Amino acid sequence: TSTILADADRLVSRFRFGSYMDGLNSLMEESSPAIVTCLGKLLMGQLLSSKEGVQALGAWPKKEQRLPEKLPKTPYTTKALKLRELLVNLAWLQFVLDNAPPPPTSLLDLVNTYHSSNLHLLEITIAQIHDLLRLLKDDEINNVVKPFIESIQHKADSIISEYDKNLGKCIANDWANYTHFPRLNTQILRDLIQAGSPRKERVWIVVLDGLRLDSWDRFVWPELRESFEVEGEVQLYLATLPTVTDISRVAFFAGKLPAYWRDYSNHYTTDHNVLLSRHLGLGKKESKDKLKILGRVEEKTEQTELDFDPAQYRVMIFNLSDEWIHHEQGSLVRVNDIIREKFEKIVFPELLYRVQPDDILVLTSDHGFIELRKEFMHKVEGIPDENVSYRYVKDFPFERGVRVSYDDKKQWAVAVGNEWFQRQKKKGKPARYTHGGISIAEMVIPAVRLRKRTKKEVALVLMIEDIPECTPGDPVTVSIQLRNDGTVTTYVSLTCRLAGRLIGEEELVLPGGTSHQWSVSITADPKATQVMVSAKYTIPGKKSKTEKRQAVIPVKETGAKIEIDTSALDDFEDM
Structure with missing residues (x-):
């Protein structure tokens, strides 16, 4: 075994790449686990030890959708795959930090920019890198990556801190703007089901207690959209302060801030049954038949059959993280693993079983959480x-x-x-995770209105954008649009050929309802104008299917330059 690795190391030491990009792409395309292991370590040292290498890592295209090649099973396969994953995560992290915009000053722009720039995924990605280093148990890699990740951690902390400070300033400087913010979680049911107006459909309202935005994007939403169709789009809201269950969740049910929580006799109450009933426009007697709220559903599903009949409005509260997380001392990776397991084994099966195609499903969280450092x-x-x-x-x-x-x-x-x-009197070890404060990790929550899909399919749309007229030698960009109008994720292999010659290829994961743009750069040549793009993709129940599109590059003929010798005319000058 050591001989194989030594031979692979000697072979890799002779590799010469034209650029860092060539080296990274070779790593992803290599099929030998031993070569991947040695090449990964070599590239890691080269990339992270120079400014140019770090820049190349951040510019590595499509790293967030890169689909690693499968490797044959050998004693080195596990390590090779982890090295690939480590480099992909490092590249993604560097790209996000290089392109992080300054925090906007308005609440809505602040929330949307934080999400669209993927800043909400920084913490979990850094945690995953630390976890990969722990699993690799390689001192050589640790010595290279740890100093780099320490500097990255500082930069990520600084960016997140600036966004959190701006959030705090927005709230402190204009309290009325926050309490009347159109995306406060008190508005969710008004926005998604027009709470207070009569409706005929059966409505499920599901609260995933303590679900953060990173967990939503990483595994909750990707799994949901395969079986449920979104009506409108996923919206981001701010939790009601302080971001604790007894305030933020009750404010969501009430559709009002705490000062306005009133029962049917106009007395102050925190009873979420009464508050939600009033918010939905139900009478006191009517609500007994039309509304049913069940908390701790994850426990009740194991103990007894849930009974919602004959309620029209059916509420399920799942404790994904809120209670146990206060005692959890593991990393953010472990926390997300526990949340994922709860969602996949408890929440998702309940939704598939109970929600029918004609029902409306509203799904949200009540708050997130942060790590105490x-x-x-x-x-x-x-x-x-x-x-x-x-x-x-x-x-x-x-x-x-x-x-x-x-x-x-x-x-x-x-x-x-x-x-x-x-506190002054410290008792025991402090919690590692908690919530209640002002931070984007605690306050920004997703909300969505869904209907159950009646069928699962992949509907791939492949298009080549019009190519503008050019002359020989001009740089030309072929822009390819790929869209999955279906309901399930597909794995796509893209190839681009010019006059039969392969000039570009890419592999990616394309979930249902998402799109992808691919650009291939070439030089205009009147002898090679025919472009062929092929997309081979997986479909349910069958192995694969292929879509092809052709385009012609309009190269304008300029003609050959003709030079005329006029020297013979000189003899006429003396005549």
Whole structure:
């Protein structure tokens, strides 16, 4: 075994690439696990030890959709695949950080930019890199990657902190704007089912307690959209402060901020059954038949059959992370693994079983969470411990954080960003994860209206955009549009040929309802104008199918340059 690796190492040391890109692409295309292992280590050292290498890593195209080739099973396969995954994650991370925009000053732009720029995935990606290093157990790789990832961590922390600070400023400087923000979670049911207006359909309202935006994007939404069709689009909302269940979730059900929570007798209440009933426009007696709310559904499914009949409005609350996470000391990777398992084994099967094609499904979260890091701890002095939580101080004057109050009877000083509060009398080990404060990780939540799909299919649309007229030698970009109008994920192999010669290829994962643009650069040549693009893709129940498109590059003939010798005319000058 050591001989094979030594031979592969000697072979790889003789490799010469025209560019860092060539080396990275070769790593993904190589089929020998031993070569991948040695080449991966070589590239890692070269890329991360120079400014040019890091720039090339960040510019490695399509890294977020790159589909690693399968490798034959050998003693090196596991390590080879982990090395590939490590490089893909490092490339994605560098790309996102290189292109991170400054935080906007408006609430809506701040939330949307944070998500569209993939900044919400920075923490989980860094955690995955640390996890890969732990599993690789390779000192040589650790010595190269760890200093790099430490500098990356600092940059990521700085970017996230700036967004969190801007979020805190928006709320502190214009409290009325926050409480009337059209994307506050009190508006979700009005936006998605026009709460308060009569309707005939059966409605399922599902709350995934403690679900963060990174978990939503990584595995919840990709699995949901294969079986459910979105009506409209996924929207992002802000949780009600402080971001704890008893405030934010109840505000969602009530459709109102805490100061306006009233029962049928106009008395203050925190009863989510009464508040949701009123929000839906149901009478007091009517709600007993038309509304059914079940909490801790993950426990009840194991103990007894759920009974929702004859309710029209059926609410299921799944505790994905909120309770156990306060005692969890594992990494963010472990946290996400637990959440994924709960969603795939408990939540998703219940949705598939209970929701029918004619039903409406509204799915959302009530808040996210953050990781408490020692360097951001602030010890609170002179305030009773019962008034101090990790992310806020309640009903006691405090100089830090943002003041939050809805009626001047209750108030909170809410921590912003990574800052957290330590009580005077420390008892036991602090929690690693919590929620309640002002940060995008805690406050930004998804909400979507869905219907169950009646069939699963892949509908691939392949198009070549019109190519403008050019002259020989001009640079030409062939733009290819790929769209999956179907309902399930497909694996696509793209090839582009010019006059029969292969000039580009790419592999990607294309989920249902998503699109992808691929660009191939060539030089105009009047002798090679025929472009052929082929997309081979997987479909349910069969092995594969292929779509092909052709285009002609309009190369304008300029003609040959003719030179005329006029020297013979000189003899006439003296005549």
